[in-house]
Amino acid sequence: MISSASEFLSLRYTSDPRYYERAAHDTADLRTWLDINGRYPEPRKRLANNKNVPLEVLSVLAADPDPGVRHMVATKRKLSAEIIERLAMDKDDSVRLQIARHSNASTSVLATLASGDWEMVADAARERLASFEDGNQS
Known part of the structure; x- marks a missing residue:
């Protein structure tokens, strides 16, 4: 489980594929997801790419000003x-x-x-x- 925004960033920007995979697949609590989204604009596409990101966060990302982020959200199967x-x-x-x-x-x-x-x-x-x-x- 990803426990903080800084942990997500370190996982996301590592050169070790094991850790990079965690950024794409691990879970986190809603507060952590929202913290990542609010504090770090650059990795929002990667946030949307995570397999376990909750619908509440996808809803926020669906209104993102970056069309690349909205496109990534649109690829998610679990959309409401x-x-x-x-x-x-x-x-x-x-x-x-x-x-x-x-x-x-x-x-x-x-x-x-x-x-x-x-x-x-x-x-x-x-x-x-x-x-x-x-x-x-x-």
Whole structure:
């Protein structure tokens, strides 16, 4: 378990792969995650990349000013419907594209994305909608 923001940083920036893996997979309490996010802006993408980061933190990161952080959040399987809906309206094309491909995106979210301006996002959303109609939902 990661016990502090400084421990996360030391794990994240080590050259030893064993410790680096801990930064991507270990758990921490909510206070530690929020402390990392609040005090250290640079590793927010890595914070979002952690396999055990809680939804409360992902919700905060989904509003991050850096589109790279929001994109990383959009790749997470465990997103809530609320976070998916928020990211589907993101101003960054790559974030919306990731949501169009997200396995938990609802048909209403996909329908909204399918009518969007960027053809790549719209095509991905239409493809997912077609899979719902075919009964595949994948």
